[in-house]
Amino acid sequence: MSPTTSRRPIALAVFLIVAGAIGFWAAFQLTLDKLAVLANPNAQLSCNFSLLVGCSKNLNSAQGAIFGFPNPLLGIAGWTAVIAVGVSILAGARFAKWYWMLFNLGVVGALVLVIYLITQSITVLNVLCPWCMVTWLVTIPTFWAVTFYNLKEGNIPVSASVRRFFGKLYGWVPLITIVCYAIVAILAQIQLDWIHNVFV
Template sequence: MSQDTNTIDAPPARPSFGYGLYLLISGLIGLIASLALAIEKIEQLRNPLGALSCDVSILVQCSANLDSPQGALFGFPNPYLGLFGFACVICAGVTTWAAPAIARWYWLLFNLGVAAGLVMVLWLISQSVYVLGTLCPWCMVVWAVTIPMFIVVTLRNLRDGVFGAGLRALGAQLWPYAGLLVFVAVAVVVLLAQLRLDVAGNVFGL
């Protein structure tokens, strides 16, 4: 009975060293960007009339995003969510090296958390591009980390049987295209920003 229970609780395949390294690096990049945004928010509160270091132009800036209602979705600055969320990503990456076997529910909850992060990022992208009309540099770093992370984590979990043995074949078929899917997803965001804000013209003078 205990053997059957372990088979149900643990994923069929142990995450590789490279997967753990990917999560660690992605988490560190996201954490640094969130920390930079949190510092900028503190500076904005200290000096409301001053320009922030990430304010490059009217289009590329942090001030408008941080000072908007969208910048505090749950009543406190969004960067604090990033500090917590990306710290969890770092822990997940290190856990893949430290634990000999990790229960399936752990990766399911982790995937759910990454999916929640993606939903929030997509909403923030829509607000930034279509409502505020600005591109926050550090926010874009968070976007660039979260979107690929969701694709990689989800496809890896599919491939390794975290969502059940029945979906392993689908994961195995999609996994080789992870890079392409990331490219397409990022390209769509870039295209939407270009069509709405004319980034190439306003930033690069093209």
Template structure:
């Protein structure tokens, strides 16, 4: 009888992936349903409309909101299934090949770049902050950075000892990088839109 030790399941990473994916999916679904309601009734006021600044109406109705010819919300509802599925599979004991992690990272990198672009369009072009969009941004940022470093740091993608130590150090600083991204986003939005004054008046 074999008594080889079973690989430790990455419970924390798996649970994080599930929760982040579920939050992103819910926010995307809310945006999609609100978008459909505005299509059915042009006078409908979306539930994310708080003020002239904090609203999703202009974003949904803009070309930026349908970059590929259909609502970006459809991308979110579809794409956020991936981290949920990855997290559930890891909890069940799945082990993915290196090619899978690289493909998954490529998808998350695309999501991160897309989020950065959408943020720039919201702040510098549309002049609004969409609450549900900000939820999507908030979960996409850590999903990307954590997954960018972790597979190399823990050996899921084999590297030389020196490279793995480097990624281990980077991985230990992940939350600092994530926090820095949040601060940069908030600072740019404040300089451009003065959102703190908006919330103070609310």
């Protein structure tokens, strides 16, 4: 069944809208915090809870502006696109395979960036940025949901057997996401002992 005749992915569309809205909100909050820091380098941000949990260190670091401008601007643009795709699907839009592949490429890029930032936060900056973590929380399942959907629908060219495999795996996205969260939490615990520092 081709993407032009298959049933619209309503559940995926709703998820994209919700995840996109959450991601946009986090990016917007980070942007406001960045503007506050630019206006006053000594500003006390609401996201700074302790030496371990805060966003000032991230925003002022080189990792906070990988491409020469604040990372949150990428989030504002990227999550707006995610919301637009979700809304378009609900409105009846049916995208060509090349569109889905480009969208998937963007989602892959987002995940690669998030993995890099997670690694930098945990191993280099030694801080957990609240708004950044919200972004991590929605980027990970967005990657799995979009990628598995495209594989099972054949938007990414694969064999019929591979499509069937990912069709079954698609329903496991929530569990796979939880496993990913657990991996990040374990790595953070090993490096930062966050459970003791935050809760004890």
